[in-house]
Amino acid sequence: MKVFTNAENLRQALMAQKDKKTIGFVPTMGALHKGHLSLVSQALSENDCAVVSIFVNPTQFDNAGDLKKYPRTLDKDVALLKTLQGTVYVFAPTANELYNNAIVSRHFNYGPIAKEMEGKHRDGHFDGVGTVVSLLLKAVNPNKAYFGQKDFQQLQIVKKLVELEKLSVKIIGCPIVREENGVAMSSRNKRLTKSQFEAATVISKTLKEVKDNFEKMSIPQLNALAKQRFKDNKHIELEYFEIANEATLKTVQRKRKGNKYRGFVAAFAGEVRLIDNMHL
Numbered sequence: 001m002k003v004f005t006n007a008e009n010l011r012q013a014l015m016a017q018k019d020k021k022t023i024g025f026v027p028t029m030g031a032l033h034k035g036h037l038s039l040v041s042q043a044l045s046e047n048d049c050a051v052v053s054i055f056v057n058p059t060q061f062d063n064a065g066d067l068k069k070y071p072r073t074l075d076k077d078v079a080l081l082k083t084l085q086g087t088v089y090v091f092a093p094t095a096n097e098l099y100n101n102a103i104v105s106r107h108f109n110y111g112p113i114a115k116e117m118e119g120k121h122r123d124g125h126f127d128g129v130g131t132v133v134s135l136l137l138k139a140v141n142p143n144k145a146y147f148g149q150k151d152f153q154q155l156q157i158v159k160k161l162v163e164l165e166k167l168s169v170k171i172i173g174c175p176i177v178r179e180e181n182g183v184a185m186s187s188r189n190k191r192l193t194k195s196q197f198e199a200a201t202v203i204s205k206t207l208k209e210v211k212d213n214f215e216k217m218s219i220p221q222l223n224a225l226a227k228q229r230f231k232d233n234k235h236i237e238l239e240y241f242e243i244a245n246e247a248t249l250k251t252v253q254r255k256r257k258g259n260k261y262r263g264f265v266a267a268f269a270g271e272v273r274l275i276d277n278m279h280l
């Protein structure tokens with residue numbers, strides 16, 4: 001498996017394939033786990049080949065410590081990708097290569113979907129995401145690109161980005177892959193101690209409890225229930241729990257017939273920030 005660090009070399013390798021090969025693209029920040037691999041498997045099953053980018057994008061981090069401590073395990077990532085059946089190209093550029101020596105965010109007008117939750121709590125995050133995804137999509141020029149529902153708001157942002165930038169790629173949302181104890185798989189889980197990893201089960205358990213009570217209880221009651229579950233857990237500090245309309249991502253205080261809703265959590269285990277969500 002060849003690892004490309006240069007977009008032009010990758011483009012040439014992709015073009016050297018026979019005519020009409022379709023490309024499925026999976027952008028990642030590496031430290032790959034089964035969640036990422038499920039996206040790559042889906043990309044391989046729906047296309048002739050997959051491109052996986054591994055790039056820790058500096059412009060989407062609002063916290064320098066988080067960027068510095070983000071796990072980087074390229075050799076292990078390549079070994080994991082080799083276990084999959086199919087043609088996989090790895091694209092692992094340096095920041096200067098991808099950004100053409102100007103490592104700054106562009107600004108995007110995504111509209112209201114960017115103003116809630118992650119948009120509210122991580123300054124400039126979605127501008128950084130839009131900037132890197134736009135650069136990557138232009139470098140790879142895939143037929144389809146695969147994003148996890150683990151980052152549900154990001155998935156909606158990317159769909160909006162493709163519309164704004166008039167890119168001809170189909171964005172596919174893929175289900176969340178969880179650990180056996182219910183914790184959503186994440187590269188950041190590698191930074192958790194054993195007891196933090198156990199304590200982090202409060203996130204998915206609370207989302208599930210809210211889902212199970214969604215018909216019976218009002219939104220303010222469900223919000224109060226969720227907040228109480230986090231108050232009862234000394235190891236996990238809640239940043240936000242929100243119930244939002246799945247289409248608009250607007251957080252809501254009452255349910256309306258015909259709308260779909262989703263619960264969203266961001267919480268800290270020590271310094272490590274974890275997010276999760278669930279359809280209700």
Ligand code: AMP
Nearest residue numbers: 028029030035147148150151176177185
């Ligand atoms: P990341 O490397 O965290 O930027 O993630 C790269 C892609 O993998 C994003 O589209 C994520 O939403 C997706 N992803 C990360 N964790 C999971 C998971 N547990 N299940 C499904 N998709 C995931």
